[in-house]
Amino acid sequence: MDFSYNFPSIRGVQAGKHYYIAMCPLKLIPKVFIFNEEEVPPSFRSQRVLNRSRIPKIAQYIVDNPNDYVFSSITASIDGAINFVPFDEKKNSNIGQLVVSMDSKFLINDGQHRRAAIEEALRQRPELGDETISVVFFLDTNLQRSQQMFSDLNKHAVNSTRSIGILYDFRDPLALATKEVVDKNPFLRKFTDSESPTLAMLSPKLFMLSSIYSTIKSLLRKSKNQVITTEELQVCLKFWESLYEAIPEWRAVERKELSPSNLRKDYITGYSIFLEAIGQVGASLYFDSSDKEFTAFGKLSQLDWSKTNKEWLGRAISRAGRISNNVEAVRLTANYIKISLKIELNQDDLRFESRFKEGDISDV
Numbered sequence: 001m002d003f004s005y006n007f008p009s010i011r012g013v014q015a016g017k018h019y020y021i022a023m024c025p026l027k028l029i030p031k032v033f034i035f036n037e038e039e040v041p042p043s044f045r046s047q048r049v050l051n052r053s054r055i056p057k058i059a060q061y062i063v064d065n066p067n068d069y070v071f072s073s074i075t076a077s078i079d080g081a082i083n084f085v086p087f088d089e090k091k092n093s094n095i096g097q098l099v100v101s102m103d104s105k106f107l108i109n110d111g112q113h114r115r116a117a118i119e120e121a122l123r124q125r126p127e128l129g130d131e132t133i134s135v136v137f138f139l140d141t142n143l144q145r146s147q148q149m150f151s152d153l154n155k156h157a158v159n160s161t162r163s164i165g166i167l168y169d170f171r172d173p174l175a176l177a178t179k180e181v182v183d184k185n186p187f188l189r190k191f192t193d194s195e196s197p198t199l200a201m202l203s204p205k206l207f208m209l210s211s212i213y214s215t216i217k218s219l220l221r222k223s224k225n226q227v228i229t230t231e232e233l234q235v236c237l238k239f240w241e242s243l244y245e246a247i248p249e250w251r252a253v254e255r256k257e258l259s260p261s262n263l264r265k266d267y268i269t270g271y272s273i274f275l276e277a278i279g280q281v282g283a284s285l286y287f288d289s290s291d292k293e294f295t296a297f298g299k300l301s302q303l304d305w306s307k308t309n310k311e312w313l314g315r316a317i318s319r320a321g322r323i324s325n326n327v328e329a330v331r332l333t334a335n336y337i338k339i340s341l342k343i344e345l346n347q348d349d350l351r352f353e354s355r356f357k358e359g360d361i362s363d364v
Contacts (some may be wrong), residue, residue, distance in 0.1 A: 017139070022098055052116075072111075163300060299341050
């Protein structure tokens with residue numbers, strides 16, 4: 001091979017075939033892995049379409065966190081001549097130099113969006129170019145195995161749940177505030193599931209961490225990554241304390257007079273739609289009514305939270321009898337709670353109420 005790429009690599013074996021793990025400088029990634037649809041087999045092209053809306057977010061993640069970003073390996077196929085030269089040929093070492101012909105074709109099987117994001121991030125921070133990312137290379141003549149490799153790499157992939165994402169997020173102030181509130185509130189600490197995407201009917205928990213996060217987000221009228229002040233954190237703690245004292249079913253669960261499963265079976269207070277709706281109500285009290293102690297929550301105990309209450313029909317409960325959780329359902333549930341607490345509805349609330357009364361709200 002007259003001209004070649006040379007990668008310090010480790011050689012391994014899978015399914016009886018060699019593969020190679022190399023450390024590639026980031027500045028080399030956009031040059032080596034050029035995405036050209038014309039070079040991709042037609043039947044494979046549909047799987048290689050980039051979701052370009054993801055790229056700026058990933059690139060910004062690198063740019064904003066130059067000292068602690070982390071990327072998993074890129075997996076790629078090589079169609080071309082290669083040669084592995086062990087550093088210690090006498091011992092037939094699996095550590096050596098992977099020599100790849102410069103006219104070889106490379107196809108990313110897993111990591112296309114990372115590759116595009118790296119290219120974008122380097123435009124903003126060229127100094128990151130000497131840092132490295134691991135690349136797993138497979139030899140694939142004529143790229144015949146690439147379709148199957150793409151399928152095999154993705155069919156068993158399981159996305160982490162939103163709750164786990166929040167649990168392991170130490171950058172987003174909302175995630176940090178959520179975890180601190182759960183940790184400092186004994187009731188939430190005992191009955192919050194920090195991993196599951198949904199709660200099974202027989203789960204001993206009442207809340208998902210993601211639902212607590214959404215509630216706090218609504219309460220503080222904040223967006224992801226916005227700063228949370230110490231005062232705002234205290235507002236959150238007060239909100240949950242006041243809410244616990246106002247919901248008799250929650251206290252019954254705490255006293256073991258009512259099981260979490262029976263709460264979910266009979267009451268809407270065991271569902272995320274209630275939490276997100278009450279977060280909006282709390283925001284109205286705090287920001288619009290200046291009820292910073294949430295004293296109006298004292299009246300919540302007078303409401304009928306049972307699923308049989310016809311007031312929830314078309315709001316928290318669909319006309320088919322199922323618990324709803326879309327944006328409209330949350331808003332309409334919050335509206336009913338506001339009306340019950342004699343909190344003035346704003347223009348947006350009134351618009352939803354008008355559509356609800358005219359039967360113009362979608363039912364799910």
